[in-house]
Amino acid sequence: MSIYLDCNATSPIEPEVVEKLTQYLTIDFGNEGSHTHEFGSTAKKAVQEARDNIVSLVDASRNEIIFTSGATESNNIAILGLKEFGIKNNKKHIITSTIEHKAVLEPIEELKKLGFEVDVLPVDKSGRVNPKDIQKKLKEETLLVSIMHVNNETGIIQPIEEICKVIENNDCFFHVDGAQGFGKEIDTLKNKRIDLISISGHKIYGPKGIGALITRLRNYNKPPLQPLFFGGGQESKLRPGTLPVHLIAGLGVAAKVAKRDLKKRQTKNKVIFDKIMDLIKNLKGELNGDTKHLLGNCINFSIPGVDAEAFMLMTKELISISNGSACTSSTYEPSHVIKSMTNNEDKIRGALRFSWCHLTDNKIPVEEIEKKLQNILY
Template sequence: MTNSDNEGRPVYLDANATTPLEPAVLDEVMHYFIVEFGNSGSRTHEYGQAAKSRVQRAREQVAEVVAAHSDEVVFTSGATESNNIALLGLVEHGEKTGRRRVITTAIEHKAVIEPVEQLARRGFDVVFLPTTAGGWVDPQALADALTPDTLAVSVMQVNNETGVRQPLADIAELLRDHQAYLHVDAAQGFGKELAALRDPRIDLISISGHKIYGPKGVGALVARRRGYKRPPLVPLVHGGGQERGLRPGTLPVPLVAGLGTAAHLAVRDNETRMRTCLEHKSAALRVFDRLGAEYNGDPDRVVAHAVNLSIPGLDSEALILALKGAAAVSNGSACTSHSYEPSHVLIAMGLPVERVQGALRLSWSHLTAEVDWEDLHDRIAAIR
């Protein structure tokens, strides 16, 4: 899609919900839909061999982002499925070893909170760590909750609503000599914040293609070995034995190829993308500072591609209505927006109800069209 295709439409500022496709990714996906349409499990002819070869290259491309080995990459339908495999897949091991404590945070995505709630229903001791007012979890809270029978710790890399980075390096160091499996939901940070996920102490990493300019419907779970031992995961679905038995079913080769290309470009173009996002962020903050915005999330920890803010006296629905036709924005997670419930993330941060109700999330990318920030300012100023 070109800029001309979007003429007359609002500028897209909801990249935390999903990102547009990189043109090179689209080309790759279409090639494997139309030309190389073989099944990667077919070994008797060149169509299958071409598909298998591309899947292997995609494993290498995804693994490169987090400094893992290609055989540690399991393709899934997205981060939600990866989270479920990572957490629910440890149940059998936890029951066998008597390690029944699972620690996570109060600000996780529902794709982690709901599987963890399933663990609680199965008799596991689940601990939700509180967050600071800045939207990040203090590693000391984890240290206080950690016990010898802790099976797993699950902490997101970047919060999807506030854009706040979690202190993964400190958490990984805290767990360096502990046997608990460390899982990271990296949907919002994979391919953008590179260094944090390259720590070998992180055992399990969930990623989603459509957050890094790749196709929807594909993602991966990186399951790192400790020495020669893989994480003791068991599959949630059975039949076929694909993906080392953890995720059976015919691989969607076009989507996997697209994810591989998106991962490769994320590493190659990381610095230039970051600069572009920071330029958008600086322009946004200059405008919202003039409107007296209150920023939800520690500004020193917020990523380059997002901001969450409230404007005193205005609720988010009024703000979204004022920006209608000019900018596509949101007031929270796209996965729960249908519920109209106050953000559990902002509530966990201890923000006043009025500020939570007024919260607006803007998120952009290196593909974002030029934004008329002055027009956005004037639209909001007119309803104050």
């Protein structure tokens, strides 16, 4: 059976999360908005507990979180939700980077069509944004800076702390797409200069279809977001609709376990990291990105002369991997992330992403995979 090494696309689910999901699907299935009976009260308590577990990872309070369907929706609310404020206050300048997820780049592109000025900053071969570039572009009219926490294709941690220092005296809003880093690298997202954080359940061993947007208070005021759709008063009227209690409870457990088991998970990931690094070395692979900034659960590399699609086809019975974001895989276009890091067409076409986690199956050792791959390629 193929070893699953595509955890950045979606992660396996934590057993404790499955238990909680089942409980709120089959037993405690009440509507959180029903205040007249015990079922509703039980559901409301579960949602509040989940809020507390999630915000504890970013040092926020329960009134600073909005539940969504995932990081894509959270990103859209964070970006498009600031449109009216930007127009009203003549703050129509946005700074982002070339390596952001499409769920950030495309909403920003929509604002550009409406007359917003957008600076899309490049990265170098290390795969990181340079905070000095942000400093150069920052101005009084800057509405938003949107830079991801950890890149989904390379696993490279971005210099969020340094960016916070650069913008500390500017009143722009700082949005961080935290889908890949939330619950895995905890301290950074606690920085109070970060106004908006997008997270996704199925990236931290929770259920698909649930995520959240952290809307951190500034001087006791929430970011001036407007809803993208309407139909109820849920989630501070910012994201209407009946709350999926089972998914929220599952996400809450996923966050709680992420905090509890952080060190244990990092230890397991380091073992797999070392094995895969040996594999890459023996395959004469070239890394895409600077290893000293890796989160530790993802590696992107290219093998000279080997096309990524051909590699995946040849090895699909051994390992399940990808060559980029699952959200854009249907287009079969070269990765915009790797293209922003290098002009080498061979590296771009050959880019492969291995991503794993503490639940990665070890029944087939990486050493055995290495041996089989060498037999195929050489």
